[in-house]
Amino acid sequence: MLPYKTLILLDRQASTSLSTQIGNALIRHIRQGVLPANTKLPGSRALAELLEVHRKTVIAAYDDLTAQGWLIQNPAQGTFVSSQLPDVTPRPIAESPKPGLAHQTGYSFKQQKHLAIPVLKPSSALTFDDGFPDVRLAPVEQLARNYRNILKRGFQNHLLNYADTNGSFFFRQQLARYLQDSRGIPATPEHIFTTRGSVMAIYLLAQVLLTPGDVVAVGQTNYRTANLIFIERGTTLLPIPVDNQGIDVEALAEQCRRQPVRMVYVTPHHHHPTTVTLSAERRVRLLQLAEEFGFIVLEDDYDYDFHYASSPILPLASADSAGMVVYVGSFTKSIAPAFRVGYVVAPPNLIEELGYRRRIIDRQGDTVLEQAIAEMLAEGDIQRHLKKAQKVYHQRRDTFSQLLRENLGDRVSFTLPDGGLAVWAKFAPDVNLPALAARCHQQGLSISDGRFYQPDQPTVHHTRLGFASRTPEEMQRGVEVLKWAVSSYQ
Ligand SMILES: Cc1ncc(COP(=O)(O)O)c(C=O)c1O
Incomplete structure (x- = not known):
C-alpha cells in the first residue's frame, strides 16, 4: 500500500475542513500520476485510522471526489481512481494570433461621454462625502444573522429560487406597514415595487412614464444622476429655481401655463444638493398644480429617515389622493x-x-436580502437602528456646523440643514473650489470640487460636505485641513 499517511498531510488548524484537505490531496496525487487510473484506494475505515480522522470525514471526501468524476465506487470491490479523469488541463488556443486579452474592442461602439462623470469615491482616507451614512453604525450583525438563517432554511421555502419580479411579498407587506407607521403613506403590498436602490427606481420610472421629447421639470440645481437619467431618455429638462423653501412652485405654475410638463422631479425632504426642505405651503400647492396640469410628481425621498426638526413634514405621497405622486425610497x-x-x-x-x-x-x-430586511422591519431592528443613527447624525450635524463656524468663519457660509447627511457649503468668492479640493486632497482629505453639482456654472462656490459618516475626531482633522487650504486664499 502507498504511504497515505505521508501523501495526505492534514493541517488541523486550517480553516479548510479535513475532508476537503483529503480530497484536495487525492486530486493532486491523481493529477501528478502518483495515483494512476484504476488504483484501488484504501477502505474508508482503514484510511480514517491511518489519518486519525473520523470515518465519516473520509466517506465525505470519497463521495465528493466520486461526484466530481475523480473516483469510482463499487460497493462490492471498493473505491478506485477513475480511468476517465475529468479534463481540467487548460489548453492553449492553437491559432490565437496574440497572447492575452485585448485592451480595446476590435469593433466600434458609441461612447456616452455625457455619462462618464467622475464621482467622489468614499475611501478609508478622510472624506467629506456627498452625504453618505456611517457604515460603521450599520446593523450588520442582525442582518448577517437573518441572512444566515434564511440561507439555512432556503431550500424549504423557495427563497433561493426564481421569485416575484416586483419583490418578495413578505418584504412588501412589512414595508407597507413601515411606510404607514413612519410617514403616513397608506400603501398595501400591491402598491410597492422593489428595486436595487433609488437610482434603479428612477431609471425604470423614466422608461415607463416618459417618452422622448417630454418635458421634465427639475430643480435648478438638481440631483445630477436623475438629470442624466432623464436626458438619457431623450426628454427635455426644464430647470425651476430653488430657494430656501425648496422648488419655486409659482415659477413652475408659470411654466406649466406655457407648455405641457409631463413630470416634476423633486427631493422635498431634502432637496439635493442644497439640503432645503420643501415648505408645507409649497407641498400643498405642488399637489394642486399636479392635478390642475396633469403632471406626474416623482418624489425621491432618499433622505426621509434623517430629520432633526421636532416634527418632520410628511411626504407628498401621504397626502396624494389623486394618484399623481410616484414615491421612491431606499x-x-x-x-x-x-x-x-x-x-x-x-x-x-x-x-x-x-x-x-x-x-x-x-x-x-435580491430575494434573500429583501427577506432579511423584512424580518428586521418586523422585529423593529431597522426602526431601532434608525433612532440611534438619527441621534448620532443630529449630534454630528451640530458638531460639524460648529467646527465650520469656529474654524472657517466667514470664509464659508451655509444654512443649518434640518435633516439629511450633508451641509451645502458656500465658499467665499475668492476661493477657487477645484484648486481648494486639490490642496485638500494632497493633505489626505477628499471633498467634491462642486462641479458635479453645478455642471453648467462657469465657476462654482458651493459644494456638499457630508458630516454623517465622520466621527467628531475625524471631522476635527478634516476641518483643520480645510482651514489650512482656505487660508492660502487670504
Ligand atoms: C437625491 C438622491 N436620490 C437617490 C440617490 C441614490 O440612492 P440609491 O443608493 O438608493 O440608489 C442619492 C444618492 O446619494 C441621492 O442623493
Missing part, C-alpha cells in the same frame, strides 16, 4: 449603500408595468 442610506434595496410606491397598474420593464434587465431583486 434602504441604502438607512442601512448602508452596499445593501441595494429600494422601492417605488405607486398605483398597481404602474407597478405591473414596472415589473415588465425590469424583467428584461433584471429578473428579480
Whole structure:
C-alpha cells in the first residue's frame, strides 16, 4: 500500500475542513500520476485510522471526489481512481494570433461621454462625502444573522429560487406597514415595487412614464444622476429655481401655463444638493398644480429617515389622493449603500408595468436580502437602528456646523440643514473650489470640487460636505485641513 499517511498531510488548524484537505490531496496525487487510473484506494475505515480522522470525514471526501468524476465506487470491490479523469488541463488556443486579452474592442461602439462623470469615491482616507451614512453604525450583525438563517432554511421555502419580479411579498407587506407607521403613506403590498436602490427606481420610472421629447421639470440645481437619467431618455429638462423653501412652485405654475410638463422631479425632504426642505405651503400647492396640469410628481425621498426638526413634514405621497405622486425610497442610506434595496410606491397598474420593464434587465431583486430586511422591519431592528443613527447624525450635524463656524468663519457660509447627511457649503468668492479640493486632497482629505453639482456654472462656490459618516475626531482633522487650504486664499 502507498504511504497515505505521508501523501495526505492534514493541517488541523486550517480553516479548510479535513475532508476537503483529503480530497484536495487525492486530486493532486491523481493529477501528478502518483495515483494512476484504476488504483484501488484504501477502505474508508482503514484510511480514517491511518489519518486519525473520523470515518465519516473520509466517506465525505470519497463521495465528493466520486461526484466530481475523480473516483469510482463499487460497493462490492471498493473505491478506485477513475480511468476517465475529468479534463481540467487548460489548453492553449492553437491559432490565437496574440497572447492575452485585448485592451480595446476590435469593433466600434458609441461612447456616452455625457455619462462618464467622475464621482467622489468614499475611501478609508478622510472624506467629506456627498452625504453618505456611517457604515460603521450599520446593523450588520442582525442582518448577517437573518441572512444566515434564511440561507439555512432556503431550500424549504423557495427563497433561493426564481421569485416575484416586483419583490418578495413578505418584504412588501412589512414595508407597507413601515411606510404607514413612519410617514403616513397608506400603501398595501400591491402598491410597492422593489428595486436595487433609488437610482434603479428612477431609471425604470423614466422608461415607463416618459417618452422622448417630454418635458421634465427639475430643480435648478438638481440631483445630477436623475438629470442624466432623464436626458438619457431623450426628454427635455426644464430647470425651476430653488430657494430656501425648496422648488419655486409659482415659477413652475408659470411654466406649466406655457407648455405641457409631463413630470416634476423633486427631493422635498431634502432637496439635493442644497439640503432645503420643501415648505408645507409649497407641498400643498405642488399637489394642486399636479392635478390642475396633469403632471406626474416623482418624489425621491432618499433622505426621509434623517430629520432633526421636532416634527418632520410628511411626504407628498401621504397626502396624494389623486394618484399623481410616484414615491421612491431606499434602504441604502438607512442601512448602508452596499445593501441595494429600494422601492417605488405607486398605483398597481404602474407597478405591473414596472415589473415588465425590469424583467428584461433584471429578473428579480435580491430575494434573500429583501427577506432579511423584512424580518428586521418586523422585529423593529431597522426602526431601532434608525433612532440611534438619527441621534448620532443630529449630534454630528451640530458638531460639524460648529467646527465650520469656529474654524472657517466667514470664509464659508451655509444654512443649518434640518435633516439629511450633508451641509451645502458656500465658499467665499475668492476661493477657487477645484484648486481648494486639490490642496485638500494632497493633505489626505477628499471633498467634491462642486462641479458635479453645478455642471453648467462657469465657476462654482458651493459644494456638499457630508458630516454623517465622520466621527467628531475625524471631522476635527478634516476641518483643520480645510482651514489650512482656505487660508492660502487670504
Ligand atoms: C437625491 C438622491 N436620490 C437617490 C440617490 C441614490 O440612492 P440609491 O443608493 O438608493 O440608489 C442619492 C444618492 O446619494 C441621492 O442623493
